Amino acid sequence: MPPLPVPTPVHEPEPGPDDSATPLDGKLTRLVPVTEADLDLLARWFASPGFVEHWGGVPLSREEVAAKYTGRRRPRVQSYLVLADDSPVGYAQYWYAAPAEDAAPEAAAATTGRPAEGGIDMVLHPSARGRGLGPDAARALLAHLGGTLRWRRATVDPDATNTRAVRAWEKAGFRRVEHTEAGALLLEFTFPTNSGGGHGSQRSA
Template sequence: MTPAPPEVWGVARYGNPCAECGWSWPAAEEAVEFVEGVADEFAHALAGRDGGTRHPDHGWTVAGYVAHVGENLRQWAERLVEAVAGQERLVDAYDPDALGRARGYDRIGAAGALWSLRGSASAWGEVLRDALLHDVVLQHATRGEQRAADVAGNNAHDAFHHLHDVRRALGLTGRSVPRGLRSGTVALRPSTPDDADAVTAWLADPAVHRWWGGRPLSREEVLAKYCGAREPDVTVFVVEVADRPAGVLQVCQDADRPGRGGVDLFLAAAEQGRGTGPAAARLLATHLLRRGWTSVTADPAQENVRAIAAWRRAGFVPTGATGEDDGHRTVLLEFRPG
């Protein structure tokens, strides 16, 4: 009997980007980093919302999707651990719906599902890095050969795809925004009220507020604008360099055109001119496109030649369009990686 051909999976099945969720498959290390932080993304989506919510097109509640992602990661991690140890490399297929019924996905709560996912994602990340180092190759019962890099990409897509499902079920419009990113010494983390004093001090410097509002802001104004109060319409990140707060980067999604949006950036005066701005902007814009965003733009003041040069170093190119903001004539640039 001729063996059945391997099940079509990964990019071959879903497309790149995925036709349903918009995910673009990254390099293995970036896939691992995404999975390690995915519990925060689910927690952010579920904050203040009912984990028992179910979309009419979906079989599971939103908490059930969180539970599934955690269990899928744990099962793949178990097989990779065995393979690294020189033991079993065969991965059996399983029915996620049957597992969901056995585990009671309809009754599981968000808190328990998130707790489980955090543990699974952390352990999975440690195991995946080890498996990549050892060039592990698994043999899936229906998909055939699965390299460690394939597992990283496919598991990351599964997690993001179900984050997309959860956001859809909860009525969260637009594309998701990362809850934290890092590349080398530059990192982005969502701002909090604890950042108000630092941001207020940065904006008190004329070298900063000249191009950012034209005046210093009070602490109350900073709390209202740059410390998380405008979520989900505007996500504000603190830019860190070697874990040192250095500035602010924000992203605003176009309400009328989901998947399109703009980014703005300012750095403390002492942090300018070190390449931090371009690195931070490129880091965020790259990951937004990976999540299915279709356009990321910036609109610096036309007279701010230094800022325009920095945006261009980040990969933003002039579109020819102009506008006005805070009394300045602006130029529109769009991120075009490559």
């Protein structure tokens, strides 16, 4: 399959009062919160077999993309475009693992008295893979989750056969925990107490 063309640069949302409008900066990448204006781009990406090869493996409809990946699930799920040299090269998200489905993430953490935790997902455009962008974007997310949001733990579950993705997460500081029944590999990043979000400790199962 020939590589998909890399789209042109997109806008950045105006800063807002909350996390939904805060860009995250890595050394090679910038993560910009997704808006409804990015639907055309995301719909093209998620309709491509090459893009979703390790994201469920099935192209998604425009309606599915709009419902899941344009910011409509905030604050439970925060969605980002991954930029490199000001051009979008991928999609990333983090999501809260809260005790109750209807509980706001911040309220859930306050109720339990424990720092929040959750998961990260990321997929890069085929032409952007193998350039160190994935680990860089992951580190930017981890700095935000551990520093600004004071998370305790983050997990990822790449397909165990996707060795490139597994290596990328490990380069970002994740450590393998276990294989899941669905054939994925669970990796985790545990933030140290009073973390500034820079480097975490990784514990085994």
